[in-house]
Amino acid sequence: MDSSPEKVTKEVDIYRDTWVRFLGYANEVGEAFRALVPVGVVWASYAVATAYVSADAVDKGKKAAVEHGESPGKTTRVAVAVVDTFVWQALASVAIPGFTINRICAASLYLLGRTTRWPLPVRKWTTTAIGLSTIPFIITPIDRSVDFLLDSSLRKVYGGGSKHEP
Numbered sequence: 001m002d003s004s005p006e007k008v009t010k011e012v013d014i015y016r017d018t019w020v021r022f023l024g025y026a027n028e029v030g031e032a033f034r035a036l037v038p039v040g041v042v043w044a045s046y047a048v049a050t051a052y053v054s055a056d057a058v059d060k061g062k063k064a065a066v067e068h069g070e071s072p073g074k075t076t077r078v079a080v081a082v083v084d085t086f087v088w089q090a091l092a093s094v095a096i097p098g099f100t101i102n103r104i105c106a107a108s109l110y111l112l113g114r115t116t117r118w119p120l121p122v123r124k125w126t127t128t129a130i131g132l133s134t135i136p137f138i139i140t141p142i143d144r145s146v147d148f149l150l151d152s153s154l155r156k157v158y159g160g161g162s163k164h165e166p
Contacts, residue, residue, distance in 0.1 A: 015056040023052040024093040025135060031101040032131030035109055035124040049094045057086035080158045087154060092146040100138050105131040 014020050030037075030045025064081035068074040108130045112123040 013059075015052070015059055020052070023048055024056075024089065025049070025097075026052070027094055027098045028101045028135050029132065031098050032105060032128050032135070034102065034105060035127050046094065046098065049098075050090075053086060053089040053093055056089055057082045060085040076158075084150070084155070084158075088146055088150060091149070092143050096142050096146065097135070097138055100142070101131050101134060104134050 012018065026045040026048035027042075030042040034042050061078050061082035064078045065074065068077050105127050109123060109127040112118060112126060116123065118126070
């Protein structure tokens, strides 16, 4: 008689449970450094984040295909999983956070220029530090807002379907 509780192993989602998740934040880091690096570096950070979003959407589509086997409506369920994940990630990981960090950094650089006599390099590094330090605080509110937005719009079209889980 083995009295030890059974261990339930949860499948590790490489796009949400490992360091790969941080690739989704590449564009926020790029935006924070915009004042210090060539614009091509910022665009490259968006390419990394977009690749992450696309890979996660494809992965969720593959998982939905396996989960639904040969059942009727499989194609629709796979499409819903891909679209829901892609739209959610594109908004919550790329578009909204990128815009938010961009505006925070632009405003802080402007305000530092108007209110201090610091040399430009110091203002730029301070702006970058402000942008980087803001990232952890914007993630949860943006994620919840995107959930609300999709629950109120796109997910009504396909009946709730496969809700994204950050």
